[in-house]
Amino acid sequence: MAEPRTKKSPRAGAADTEKVASPAARQDLNFRTILPRNLSIDFVGKRHIFVILSTILNLLAIALFFIRPLNYGVDFTGGTSIRVRFAEPTTASAVRDDLDNLDLRDLTVQDFGDQGREFLLRFEIKEGEEMNSVSQTLSTLFNDKRGEGKFEILSVESVGPKVGADLRRQGFLAVLVATVFMGIYIALRFEFSFGLGAVIALVHDVLITVGALMLTQYAFDLTTLAALLTVIGFSVHDTIIISDRVRENLRRNPKADLAAVINQSINETLSRTLLTTGTALFVLIALFFLGGMGLQPFAFTLLIGLITGTYSTIYIAAPVVLLWSKSSRLAKS
Amino acid sequence: MNPGNVMVRLGILLALIVGSIIYLLPVVWPEDSKPSFLGENPIHLGLDLRGGTHLLFTVDVDKGVEANLARTGEELAREARAESIPVTVTHEGMTLTAKLEAADKREAFDAMISSRFPTLEMMPGDASLDQVRLTFTKRDVEQIKRWAVEQSLETIRNRIDQFGVAEPTIQRQGTNDIVVQLPGVQDPQRAKQLIGKTAVLEFRLVSDGGKEPTDKLTAAQPTAGAPTEYMLEKRVLMSGTAVADARMRPATQLEGPYVELILSDSGARDFEALTGENVGRNLAIVLDGKVFSAPVIRERIGGGRASITGSFDIKEARDLAIVLRAGALPAPIRIIEERTVGPSLGRDSIRQGILSLALGGLLVVVFMVWYYRGAGVLADVALALNVLFLMALLAAFGATLTLPGIAGIVLTMGMAVDANVLINERMREELRLGKTPRAALEAGYERAWAAIRDSNITTFVSGLILFQFGSGPVKGFAVTLCIGIITTVFTAVFATRVYYDLRLSQRRLARLSV
Numbered sequence: 001m002a003e004p005r006t007k008k009s010p011r012a013g014a015a016d017t018e019k020v021a022s023p024a025a026r027q028d029l030n031f032r033t034i035l036p037r038n039l040s041i042d043f044v045g046k047r048h049i050f051v052i053l054s055t056i057l058n059l060l061a062i063a064l065f066f067i068r069p070l071n072y073g074v075d076f077t078g079g080t081s082i083r084v085r086f087a088e089p090t091t092a093s094a095v096r097d098d099l100d101n102l103d104l105r106d107l108t109v110q111d112f113g114d115q116g117r118e119f120l121l122r123f124e125i126k127e128g129e130e131m132n133s134v135s136q137t138l139s140t141l142f143n144d145k146r147g148e149g150k151f152e153i154l155s156v157e158s159v160g161p162k163v164g165a166d167l168r169r170q171g172f173l174a175v176l177v178a179t180v181f182m183g184i185y186i187a188l189r190f191e192f193s194f195g196l197g198a199v200i201a202l203v204h205d206v207l208i209t210v211g212a213l214m215l216t217q218y219a220f221d222l223t224t225l226a227a228l229l230t231v232i233g234f235s236v237h238d239t240i241i242i243s244d245r246v247r248e249n250l251r252r253n254p255k256a257d258l259a260a261v262i263n264q265s266i267n268e269t270l271s272r273t274l275l276t277t278g279t280a281l282f283v284l285i286a287l288f289f290l291g292g293m294g295l296q297p298f299a300f301t302l303l304i305g306l307i308t309g310t311y312s313t314i315y316i317a318a319p320v321v322l323l324w325s326k327s328s329r330l331a332k333s
Numbered sequence: 334m335n336p337g338n339v340m341v342r343l344g345i346l347l348a349l350i351v352g353s354i355i356y357l358l359p360v361v362w363p364e365d366s367k368p369s370f371l372g373e374n375p376i377h378l379g380l381d382l383r384g385g386t387h388l389l390f391t392v393d394v395d396k397g398v399e400a401n402l403a404r405t406g407e408e409l410a411r412e413a414r415a416e417s418i419p420v421t422v423t424h425e426g427m428t429l430t431a432k433l434e435a436a437d438k439r440e441a442f443d444a445m446i447s448s449r450f451p452t453l454e455m456m457p458g459d460a461s462l463d464q465v466r467l468t469f470t471k472r473d474v475e476q477i478k479r480w481a482v483e484q485s486l487e488t489i490r491n492r493i494d495q496f497g498v499a500e501p502t503i504q505r506q507g508t509n510d511i512v513v514q515l516p517g518v519q520d521p522q523r524a525k526q527l528i529g530k531t532a533v534l535e536f537r538l539v540s541d542g543g544k545e546p547t548d549k550l551t552a553a554q555p556t557a558g559a560p561t562e563y564m565l566e567k568r569v570l571m572s573g574t575a576v577a578d579a580r581m582r583p584a585t586q587l588e589g590p591y592v593e594l595i596l597s598d599s600g601a602r603d604f605e606a607l608t609g610e611n612v613g614r615n616l617a618i619v620l621d622g623k624v625f626s627a628p629v630i631r632e633r634i635g636g637g638r639a640s641i642t643g644s645f646d647i648k649e650a651r652d653l654a655i656v657l658r659a660g661a662l663p664a665p666i667r668i669i670e671e672r673t674v675g676p677s678l679g680r681d682s683i684r685q686g687i688l689s690l691a692l693g694g695l696l697v698v699v700f701m702v703w704y705y706r707g708a709g710v711l712a713d714v715a716l717a718l719n720v721l722f723l724m725a726l727l728a729a730f731g732a733t734l735t736l737p738g739i740a741g742i743v744l745t746m747g748m749a750v751d752a753n754v755l756i757n758e759r760m761r762e763e764l765r766l767g768k769t770p771r772a773a774l775e776a777g778y779e780r781a782w783a784a785i786r787d788s789n790i791t792t793f794v795s796g797l798i799l800f801q802f803g804s805g806p807v808k809g810f811a812v813t814l815c816i817g818i819i820t821t822v823f824t825a826v827f828a829t830r831v832y833y834d835l836r837l838s839q840r841r842l843a844r845l846s847v
Contacts, residue, residue: 031761031847032704083678135673136522154678156521160669163389174802178795185794189787223737226799226807230744230814233795237748237788241755244784272758276751279700283693283747287740290692292685295740302744 035271043314044263044322050315054204061211068214073221074122074157076171078164079106080134081122083154086146089116098145102137112293118154125160134158171225175206178229182236190243193328197320198239201312205235208308209301218297227298231305234280238273239313245269246321258325262318277310339834346831350718353725360724375728379735379809382683384676385516386524390489390666392509397481397664398474400533402429407569409450409467418442423546428456429467436462478509481663486511489528489666491659496527496652511666521673523648531621531665532656534573536607536639539615539627540564553623554644563624565617570607575600579657581650582640590650591642592657601637609633620653686739694720694746701750705757707846711832712753715824719749722820727813735809745817751788752825755781757847770845774833778826785826793818 074081084095092109099107104123112118125134135156142151159167179202187195209231213220245265250256284306288299359367359374380387403424409431410422418441419434433439439462446453452473456466469477486505493501493513502514518524540547545566552561577597584590596604608616608630617627618641625643645653698716701709723742727734760777768776793815800811836842 029761029765032706034704037765085677139522152675152677153673154675156671156673158668158671163670170802174798178798181794181798182791185791222807223810226737226810229795229799230792233792233814234748236791236795237751240788240791241784244787248780268762269758272751272754275704275754275758276748279697279750279754280744280747282696282700283689283743286689286693286696287743290685290689291740291743292682294682294736295685295689298737298740 033271034274039267039270040263041267041270042263043266044259044318047315047319047322051319054312054316057211058204058207061207061214064211064214068217070210070214070220071217072168073219073224074159074164075221076164076168078159078161079122079124080156080158081120082135082138082156083112083118083120084138084142085114085118085152085154087117087150088146090119091116092119095119095121098141099138102141118293125158167222171222174225174229175232178232179203179206182232186236186240186243189240190247193321193324194239194243194317196324197317198236198243200320201239201309201317202232202235204312204316205231205305205308209305212304213297213301216300218300221297223295224297224301227301227305230302231309234306235309235312238277238309239317241272242266242269242313242318259322262322266314266318273310273313277306280306339831339838342827342831343835346828349722353721356725356728357721376724377731377733378679378683379733379738380514380516380672380679381674381736382679382734382739383516384674384679385514386518386521387670387672388513388515388525388528388668389506389670390485390511390513390529391669392482392485392511393665393667394478394481394509398469398477399424399426400664401477401481402427402469405429405450405453405469409446409453412449413442413445416441416445418445421546427468429453431465431467433463433465439463439465482509482511484663485666488660488662489513492527492655493524495655495659496524498524510669517676523652525668525671527652527655529666529668530652530656530662532573532659532661533621534576534657534661535569535619536571536604537565537567537569537617537619538611539617540566541614550617550619550622550624553620553625556644559627563617563627565619565624570616571600571603573657573661575603576657579654581647581654583647588642590645590647591640592645592650592654594639594641594657596637596639598637601635604637604639605633605635682736683739686736686743690739690743690746693743697746697750701753705753705847708753708757708760711829712750712757712825715753715829716746716749718828719817719820719824720746722824723813723817726816726820730812730816732812732816733809734813737807737810738813741810741813741817745813745821748792749817749821749825752781752785752821753829755784756826756829760845760847764845764847770842771837773845774837774842778830782826785822789818789822 092111096107096109099109099121104121105125107121107123110120110122112120121138135153135158139153179199182202183195183199185195186198206228209228213224218224242265245268246262249261249265249268250258253261281303284299284303287295288303291299355371356375359371360376362371406422406424406429409429410420413420413422413431418438420431420438420442421434422429422431424430431442433442442465446467452469453467454470456468482505486503489511490503493503493515498515498518500516502512504512506512513528515521515524538545543566545568547564547566550563550565552559552563555561575596576594577600578595580593580595582591582593612630612632614630615627616630618625618639620641625641641653641657694716698713701712701716703709705712720742723745727738732738756777759781760773763773763776764770796811796815796818800808800815833842
């Protein structure tokens with residue numbers, strides 16, 4: 001190493017003069033920025049408003065569970081969904097009329113875009129019915145009604161009720177395990193209060209994202225669940241970046257007021273937060289609009305999750321850390 | 334940093350880049366002009382992209398055990414008659430009931446069971462001397478179940494091999510389930526029927542009103558002049574195991590395509606004997622509980638050939654020949670999950686995936702250069718290397734690229750710049766504190782590292798959980814997510830640092846362009 005390093009104060013500050021360059025060696029500092037320098041927004045001071053707002057949103061999301069539950073895909077409920085494309089534009093009700101004689105249980109026909117050519121048919125599998133006969137029957141039927149070669153079955157997804165129940169249970173478990181693991185990891189790498197804050201922030205993010213899915217009624221299938229688990233990963237990602245900065249600033253200045261340190265840390269990392277969230281938003285928006293119908297619920301989930309994951313670090317995780325340290329300090333004295 | 338060290342790292346990086354490019358060249362090189370040193374296209378597309386069928390079958394092992402018990406019962410009755418112990422054996426669910434005609438033969442009967450039928454045990458609660466209820470021992474039931482799944486796997490594999498599908502996947506999942514993936518199958522319906530057919534073949538006599546126990550079976554297809562139901566003796570004279578080969582025979586003037594059975598040597602002997610003993614009676618050919626035909630036996634039939642006729646078309650006759658050749662399934666199987674993607678949807682998905690990848694990537698690239706200038710260009714180079722390494726690693730692990738997998742790559746691109754943003758922001762901060770570019774560079778990398786490491790570990794773990802839990806396409810997403818994190822950390826931290834250290838070693842880092 002060419003540069004001797006002072007091990008005692010790992011955090012650089014104005015104090016370690018030895019590394020400060022002579023004015024001649026200094027470089028210009030006119031960086032391109034999106035935020036003014038020495039930004040100092042009072043995030044922590046306004047936390048109560050946002051905690052209340054988040055609590056209300058979370059309660060609303062929980063209420064939605066009862067009013068407008070998730071639109072589970074066949075992955076989780078069992079059943080069959082068939083994507084079909086017709087050569088000529090048609091309407092959902094016309095397709096429904098075609099299928100009238102088949103007596104399919106709980107049939108829904110959803111317009112799936114492409115100017116009225118694509119439709120998603122979904123229905124339940126009757127008890128004991130042979131799963132493999134359905135798509136055959138449909139083919140024959142559409143051949144009859146629409147003419148040979150005038151339609152194409154794009155995809156068939158058929159899941160037995162037992163498989164669906166298994167997947168639902170495993171999916172719930174995966175979200176739970178992921179959340180708990182993240183909390184433990186952060187509690188070990190940082191402090192208990194940080195882990196607690198991260199877990200509460202995660203619960204918040206999952207509730208908000210699932211709430212948005214219930215509101216929009218996007219299909220909640222395996223792919224959407226994958227997106228939800230990714231949201232958990234990214235939400236923690238963001239929490240860690242700020243926690244890391246808080247820890248560093250606390251080391252440099254152990255006697256400082258925790259609220260002030262947290263606020264300073266959020267401000268210091270704010271441009272990074274905006275940049276990373278921004279670039280991720282770029283690609284997610286591209287995915288949402290260009291990725292096709294199949295990926296839309298996936299991209300939507302990640303979009304909402306990314307926004308709430310960034311928000312919750314500042315307004316959920318940080319207040320929890322503050323609250324915990326206050327109450328533990330009270331307990332000590 | 335000493336220059337030698339930098340050169341070593343540069344060497345590693347260049348070797349990886351060149352290696353990845355050569356490895357991935359076959360993906361884009363047109364097949365007809367491809368030089369021989371390039372290998373096969375290493376990237377496997379998932380069923381959702383190339384089209385195909387994913388089927389999950391469950392083996393009804395309980396039925397398999399029952400069928401096995403029924404066969405054991407028939408064998409028991411045969412052996413007992415050979416030992417001149419007159420007995421009738423009836424089968425019901427998991428119970429065999431053996432009724433002895435003479436109670437004094439009981440001892441001999443018991444001795445025969447314990448010496449030759451070790452898998453059978455007597456059920457408790459039998460009082461009478463001339464009647465025994467038998468079932469399999471617990472251990473044997475478990476063994477038969479295991480065997481039934483293994484044998485089903487083998488049979489399905491044989492059938493698919495003969496059906497002719499390129500690169501099929503046939504795997505066991507859990508205890509009783511079997512996954513079958515058939516890429517690019519044009520007619521999934523036919524494949525499903527071919528695989529799912531139990532194909533239990535039986536030769537049984539049509540009842541002549543004698544005292545043999547009987548049951549009623551329906552005809553496979555209604556044919557003019559033939560009954561729709563048959564009373565058949567329960568006794569199975571010959572089964573599918575006697576068949577050595579089966580072939581589709583084209584239509585003749587008299588009848589449509591049919592299936593010719595070529596019997597094994599012992600099967601041929603049995604067939605000759607049974608036809609000889611039953612001249613004048615009707616012999617029914619039963620497949621999966623349906624009677625295909627029941628012709629009159631006119632004479633003793635030698636030569637070991639028999640045929641199954643019915644109103645088949647050529648495809649049906651061919652498929653029937655395949656299942657008879659590949660053997661019967663030891664137990665009925667049922668589809669519990671099916672995912673079929675037609676080829677055109679797969680093509681659309683690839684096009685849309687690449688389009689969003691390109692546009693999203695372009696936005697990120699342009700933004701990074703605008704914001705960080707020199708360091709932005711460097712981050713973009715790292716991003717390009719990231720995608721290159723990610724694809725190469727995916728290919729090297731033999732992972733399949735699925736639609737959510739493409740989404741994973743898009744996402745990786747969005748998140749990959751985070752590491753460089755962290756480093757660059759840090760360098761700016763250090764420069765603002767008045768440090769030299771060199772000191773700012775070192776501090777930037779060193780202090781950003783803790784955050785980069787911890788945040789990526791957690792995302793990696795959520796990827797692992799996803800992999801553990803997910804199936805098919807979701808697994809594909811988890812794999813790209815996890816590999817993407819490794820390549821991101823490598824390119825964003827290791828690779829960009831090589832560039833800076835190279836500049837440092839040439840003493841050409843007067844200012845940092847961040």
